[in-house]
Amino acid sequence: MGTATPVAEEGPILIDCAGARMGxxxxxxxxxxxxxxxxxxxxxxxxxxxxAITAAWLAxxxxxxxxxxxxxxxxxxxxxxxxxxxxxxxxxLHFLRPAELERISSRLDSRMVRQTRIVRQAAxxxxxxxxxxxxxxxxVLEAAPELVSRLTIRPHPLSWPDPVxxxxxxxxxxxCPVLFxxxxxxxxLLRLVDQAVSAxxxxxxxxxxxxxxxxxxxxxxxxxxxxSHLQFVGRLTPRELxxxxxxxxxxxxxxxxxxxxxxxxxxxxxxxxxxxxxxxHNRDIAGPVLVPYQQEEPAEIAAAIHRALNSTFxxxxxxxxxPDRYFSWLLGAPEKAA
Numbered sequence: 001m002g003t004a005t006p007v008a009e010e011g012p013i014l015i016d017c018a019g020a021r022m023g024x025x026x027x028x029x030x031x032x033x034x035x036x037x038x039x040x041x042x043x044x045x046x047x048x049x050x051x052a053i054t055a056a057w058l059a060x061x062x063x064x065x066x067x068x069x070x071x072x073x074x075x076x077x078x079x080x081x082x083x084x085x086x087x088x089x090x091x092x093l094h095f096l097r098p099a100e101l102e103r104i105s106s107r108l109d110s111r112m113v114r115q116t117r118i119v120r121q122a123a124x125x126x127x128x129x130x131x132x133x134x135x136x137x138x139x140v141l142e143a144a145p146e147l148v149s150r151l152t153i154r155p156h157p158l159s160w161p162d163p164v165x166x167x168x169x170x171x172x173x174x175x176c177p178v179l180f181x182x183x184x185x186x187x188x189l190l191r192l193v194d195q196a197v198s199a200x201x202x203x204x205x206x207x208x209x210x211x212x213x214x215x216x217x218x219x220x221x222x223x224x225x226x227x228s229h230l231q232f233v234g235r236l237t238p239r240e241l242x243x244x245x246x247x248x249x250x251x252x253x254x255x256x257x258x259x260x261x262x263x264x265x266x267x268x269x270x271x272x273x274x275x276x277x278x279x280x281h282n283r284d285i286a287g288p289v290l291v292p293y294q295q296e297e298p299a300e301i302a303a304a305i306h307r308a309l310n311s312t313f314x315x316x317x318x319x320x321x322x323p324d325r326y327f328s329w330l331l332g333a334p335e336k337a338a
Contacts, residue, residue: 011043011068013331014081016061018048019074023179024090024156024262027238028073031157035327044331048074069332075115077122077129086330087126090156090259093183094119095139100257107182120144130330132156132260135281154330155285157323158265161242174210174305175248176230177241177263178255180218187224189254189296196301197229204306210252211244245270250291250308253282254301261285271315273308275301287320289313 020029036044047064051057053074067083075094077087089095093108094116123129123144129151131137137153176193180186190212197208208229212219216232236244245251245266250273253263264285267274271289276282278292291311293304 011083013044013069013071014061014064014067014083015044015046015071015073016048016078017046017073018051018057018061019053020048021050022235024260025074027158027262028090028156030238031159031323032073032327034159035157035323038324039327041331071330072122075119077126079122079125084128085126086128086130087123088130088132089119089123089136089140090132091119092136092139092257092259095136095143096257097139097142104183104185107185109182123147126150128152130154133281133284135284136259154326155321156260156262156265157326158262158269158319158321159323160319161245161266161270169249170247171249171309172206172208173248174208174250174252175213175244176210176252176254177213177236178253179235180214180222184255184257186214186255187219187222189256190219190224190227190230192296192298192301193252193254194227194230195298196305199298200302200305201229203302208305211248213241213244245272248272250275250305250311252276252301252305253286254296264290265321268316269319269321271313273311273313275304275308288316 017029020026047061048057053076058076062078062080067081069084069086070078070081071086072078073088075087075089075091078085093112120143124147127150129140129147131140131151131153132155134153137151140151141148178186193210197210201208210230212230212232213236214232215234219232251263251267253261253274253276255261258281264274264276264282268287268289273291274286274289275291275293276286277296278294282290282292291304291308293300
């Protein structure tokens with residue numbers, strides 16, 4: 001696992017980015033655009049911008065001609081197009097474990113069952129299967145162990161954050177960058193965060209505020225009523241999100257199931273303390289900036305937030321998510337020397 005060798009080939013490369021409209025998929029696409037602009041590669045064709053992933057689109061992309069390499073960034077690998085076939089598997093819902101499926105199945109759209117079948121079938125036709133973390137690799141191999149020799153772990157690409165004018169962060173501001181989905185139970189998790197912050201504020205006398213990247217309407221629809229310390233600012237563009245990242249003193253990331261989690265990686269590159277559960281995946285992606293809690297209980301989360309507000313980290317010497325190294329590998333160019 002993690003040692004799959006790229007297929008040697010030269011010629012045009014086709015990349016399908018359909019579905020990359022928000023969240024981590026959009027962040028990934030922006031990194032790809034940046035790399036292509038820097039490398040000036042003329043043999044790469046990117047398709048699917050601003051398109052949804054539909055059956056009609058998947059059929060259409062298979063008829064675009066012959067390519068040396070075809071890369072699907074959206075979980076559904078190419079099935080018939082000639083060339084070496086690469087697929088990025090980045091949605092854990094396609095590889096849920098039985099216990100997880102039992103817990104959240106009632107909140108999953110019926111389309112997810114059909115998508116899961118298609119994603120797994122297409123993955124079996126791929127030459128190289130790419131996942132962004134060891135936890136995602138484990139999920140994939142539990143469902144399709146025959147992919148072991150074709151699977152490689154490559155953390156998603158992420159550039160160092162742009163330099164910003166030196167200014168103190170707001171000492172009592174926390175950022176919680178989440179996306180509401182029916183299966184995430186975000187109302188339950190955010191209620192725990194609010195309770196934790198309320199307890200910490202009462203203990204310290206400090207008026208803490210948590211910026212949540214969702215709308216109040218989303219929260220209300222999920223059953224999250226009045227909260228004391230959560231400010232819902234809506235879904236943000238990467239630029240808008242960066243504004244809050246530069247202001248906050250720490251990040252809270254309470255989600256349970258992730259294939260990667262760009263907020264964890266962004267906090268790491270910004271040397272920003274990130275409060276999240278103490279699991280292997282969070283340790284893997286957040287690395288040295290993780291300030292963990294063991295159980296989803298207000299008291300433990302409050303203690304972790306308190307430690308985070310009093311923690312300082314220094315930048316790592318090397319970017320563990322270097323985008324040029326990532327795309328040089330994915331597109332077949334030689335990697336730059338470390």
